[in-house]
Amino acid sequence: MKTINIKNIENKINLLVLSCIVPIGYFAPIAEWLLISVLALFSILRYSLNFHKNINKVSIILFFLICIVFLNSYFFSVNPDRTLEVIWSKIGIIFAVLTIITISSKNKINNISRYIAPSILFISLIIFFDLCFNTEIRTTLASIVGDKPTSESANYSRGLLVLAAIMPIAIAIILNDKKYVFSVLIFIFILIIILIGPNYTAKITLICSIVSALIIYFLGPKSFYSFGIVSVIFILSLPILSTKFLPKIGNYQNKIESTPWQETSAGGSLIHRILVWEYVGKEIIKKPLFGHGLGTSRHIGQNIILKIPNSDQEIKGGIPLHPHNNFLQIWLELGIIGVAIFLYIWFKIIKFGHSLRSKSYILGTGACTSIISMFIICNLSFGFFQAWWMSLIGLIFLLIIQSNKEAFIKN
Numbered sequence: 492m493k494t495i496n497i498k499n500i501e502n503k504i505n506l507l508v509l510s511c512i513v514p515i516g517y518f519a520p521i522a523e524w525l526l527i528s529v530l531a532l533f534s535i536l537r538y539s540l541n542f543h544k545n546i547n548k549v550s551i552i553l554f555f556l557i558c559i560v561f562l563n564s565y566f567f568s569v570n571p572d573r574t575l576e577v578i579w580s581k582i583g584i585i586f587a588v589l590t591i592i593t594i595s596s597k598n599k600i601n602n603i604s605r606y607i608a609p610s611i612l613f614i615s616l617i618i619f620f621d622l623c624f625n626t627e628i629r630t631t632l633a634s635i636v637g638d639k640p641t642s643e644s645a646n647y648s649r650g651l652l653v654l655a656a657i658m659p660i661a662i663a664i665i666l667n668d669k670k671y672v673f674s675v676l677i678f679i680f681i682l683i684i685i686l687i688g689p690n691y692t693a694k695i696t697l698i699c700s701i702v703s704a705l706i707i708y709f710l711g712p713k714s715f716y717s718f719g720i721v722s723v724i725f726i727l728s729l730p731i732l733s734t735k736f737l738p739k740i741g742n743y744q745n746k747i748e749s750t751p752w753q754e755t756s757a758g759g760s761l762i763h764r765i766l767v768w769e770y771v772g773k774e775i776i777k778k779p780l781f782g783h784g785l786g787t788s789r790h791i792g793q794n795i796i797l798k799i800p801n802s803d804q805e806i807k808g809g810i811p812l813h814p815h816n817n818f819l820q821i822w823l824e825l826g827i828i829g830v831a832i833f834l835y836i837w838f839k840i841i842k843f844g845h846s847l848r849s850k851s852y853i854l855g856t857g858a859c860t861s862i863i864s865m866f867i868i869c870n871l872s873f874g875f876f877q878a879w880w881m882s883l884i885g886l887i888f889l890l891i892i893q894s895n896k897e898a899f900i901k902n
Contacts, residue, residue, distance in 0.1 A: 498598070501533070501537060501598060502598075502600055502601055504529070504530070504533055505530065505598075505600045506600060506601075506602065506603065506606045507606075508526045508527075508529060508530050508886070509600070509603060509606065509607055509886070509889070509890060510606040510607050510609075510610040511526055511610070512526065512607075512610075512653070512657060512883070512886050512887070512890075513607075513610055513611050513614045513650075513653055513654060513657060514610060514613070514614050516649060516650055516653030516654075516883065517614050517617070517618065517629060517649070517650030517653065517654075518629060518632050518650075519632075520649040520650075520653070520879045520883070521878075521879050522879070523878075523879040523880075523882040523883045523886065524584060524587075524878040524879055524881075524882040526882065526886060527584070527587045527588060527591060527882040527885050527886055528587055530587075530590075530591045530889075531586070531587035531588075531590040531591050534590055534591060534594040535590065535594075537594075538594060547593055550589045550592075550593045553589065553832075553835075553836070554585065554586060554589055556832055557582075557585055557832060558582055558585075560825055560828055560829050560832055561578050561581060561582060561785050561825075562578065563781065563828070564781060564782060564784045564785045564824065564825055564829075565578065565784065565785075566781075567778065567781040567782065567783070567784060567826075568783065568784020568785070568787055569783045569784055569787050569790065569791065570784060570786075570787045570790045571784065573784070573786050573787055573790055574784040574785045574786055574787060576786065577785060577786035577876070578785060578786075580878065581785065581786075581876055581878075581881075584878050584881045584882060584885075585881075587882070587885070588881065588882070588884075588885035588888075591885060591886075591889055592885065592888060592889060592892065599893070600893050603664055603890070603893060604664050604665045604667075604668040604670055604673075605668075607661055607664070607665070607890075608661075608665050608670060608673040608677065611654070611657070611658075611661055611677050611681075612673065612676055612677055612680065614650070614654070615654065615677065615680035615681055615684060616680065617629070618647065618650060618651070618654075618684045618688075619680060619683065619684050621647070622647065622684060622687055622688060623687070629646060629647070629650070630646060647688050647689060647690060648689075648690040648692070648693070648872075651684065651685055651688050651690045651693040652690065652692060652693050652696065652868055652872065652873075653883065654681050654684075654685070654693075655681075655685060655693045655696040655697055655700065655864055655868070656696070656861060656864045656865050656868060656883070656887060657861065657887055657890070658677070658678070658681050658700070658861075658864075659700055659704060659856075659857045659858075659860035659861040659864060660854075660857040660858050660860070660861040660887065660890055660891050660894060661677070661857075661890070662674050662677060662678055662857060663853050663854050663856060663857020663858065663860075663894065664854065664857065664890070664894055665677070666853050666857075667851075667853050667854055667894075681697075682697065685697045692867075692868060692871040692872045695867060695871065696864050696867045696868055696871075699863065699864070699867050700860050700861075700863065700864045700867075703718075703859070703860050703863045703864075704856055704857075704860045707848060707855075707856045707859045707860060708852060708856045711848065711849075712845045712846075712848040712849045712855070715841070715844050715845050715848055715859045716841065716845050718841075718859075718863060719837075719838075719841030719844075719845070722837070722841075722866060723834060723837065723838075726818045726830065726833075726834065726837075727830070727834075729772070729816075729818055729819055729822060730772045730775040730776060730779070730819075730822055731772070732772075733768040733769055733771060733772030733819060734769055734772035734773055734776070764815050764816075764871075766797040767797070767809070767810055767811065767814055767815065768814060768815075768816060768819060770792060770795065770797060770809045770810065771809075771810060771814045771816075771819050771820075771822075771823050772819070774791055774792070774809075774823060775819070775822045775823050775826075778826060779822075779826055779827055780826045780827055780828065781825070781826040781828060782822070782823055782824045782825045782826035782828075782829060783823055783824055784824060785824050785825065785876070786824065786876065787824060788810050788812065788813045788814060788820055788823060788824060788874070789810060789811075789812045789813065791809060791810050791823070792809020792810055793809065795809035797809065812874065813873075813874030813875075813876075813877075814874075815871065815872055815873070815874075816869070816870055816871070817869035817870070817873070817874070817875035818830075818833075818869065818870065818875075820874060820875045820876070821833055821875060824876075840862060840888075841862075844858055844859040844862050845859075847859070847891075847894070847895050850895060851895060854894045854895055855895075857894070858891045858894055858895070861887060861891060862891070865884060865887065
């Protein structure tokens with residue numbers, strides 16, 4: 492009788508999940524949490540008898556600290572019912588992310604490039620045809636699961652940003668396996684679809700990732716450490732930057748626009764977000780220690796009118812669902828306590844990236860560049876506590892960890 496090879500099954504499940512990151516990110520990004528849940532559930536069942544031995548103490552302490560911060564925010568929340576409503580789902584996602592990173596990453600996933608290369612290339616081609624020939628493949632398939640985009644940009648934005656975030660580490664893994672043709676094709680297609688696509692955050696991320704990759708590759712691990720130091724200073728000073736410095740950019744931008752802000756593309760979005768960030772910064776200063784409560788961003792300042800500088804135009808509502816800046820959102824909802832927990836995790840990520848770049852030119856550069864790409868997206872788009880975005884970050888980090896487990900275990 493043929494015995495069941497559990498390790499082989501585990502490897503196949505991991506490969507299936509990793510190869511689905513980009514397709515689901517384009518067609519139904521809301522289901523990214525399903526991928527991470529499947530991995531976490533399988534890991535728990537696989538190691539249920541000695542689960543406590545496979546998950547390290549740091550992860551356990553970190554998980555409970557995050558739970559305490561989340562639960563504590565309930566007592567300081569401007570909308571306790573909303574905070575209580577979202578706490579348990581966010582704790583579940585955090586648990587799933589920590590589980591797959593500490594357990595799934597202990598086992599080497601084989602043949603990653605063989606699975607993710609065709610997956611990324613396939614989705615890049617579909618996006619290319621959707622953009623250039625209006626085939627509406629994404630619209631048709633997404634409508635089946637009830638995902639109806641509010642605009643052309645919304646139809647493509649999440650898929651393009653998923654590609655921008657995962658591209659550096661994916662290409663590095665594929666290059667490291669000497670699949671040069673796949674690497675070149677994937678880079679060319681992603682470059683084309685992002686440049687012709689309607690999402691400006693993806694364009695900014697692409698340009699910054701190319702520049703970052705060149706700097707990190709040629710200048711070495713110290714350049715990534717320098718980025719880490721600058722990023723920490725930036726995150727800590729965001730409330731001040733958003734209220735004192737960014738409004739000046741908005742004033743200048745609006746002076747050079749000759750059309751109403753709603754009719755502009757990048758300009759209109761920039762002005763709107765700068766106004767939102769300025770308002771969020773002022774709200775952070777009101778409750779800097781514990782914040783306004785988890786999940787309350789959409790309920791803050793709904794009756795506020797934001798005035799467009801140098802014009803008689805205005806925008807109703809202080810925050811549209813979330814601040815469109817992950818770090819401002821952590822400041823706003825969880826205060827300096829939440830920021831401190833995040834910065835501890837961020838320090839570990841920077842240390843891991845530095846160690847990985849010290850060991851490998853290609854894989855290290857790819858990993859560090861993907862981390863920078865996610866940092867840029869976090870500053871310009873999405874809500875940090877959106878289940879699909881948290882799940883995607885966890886899955887990309889699993890991919891990064893798999894590229895060099897030794898560096899991860901060391902850190």
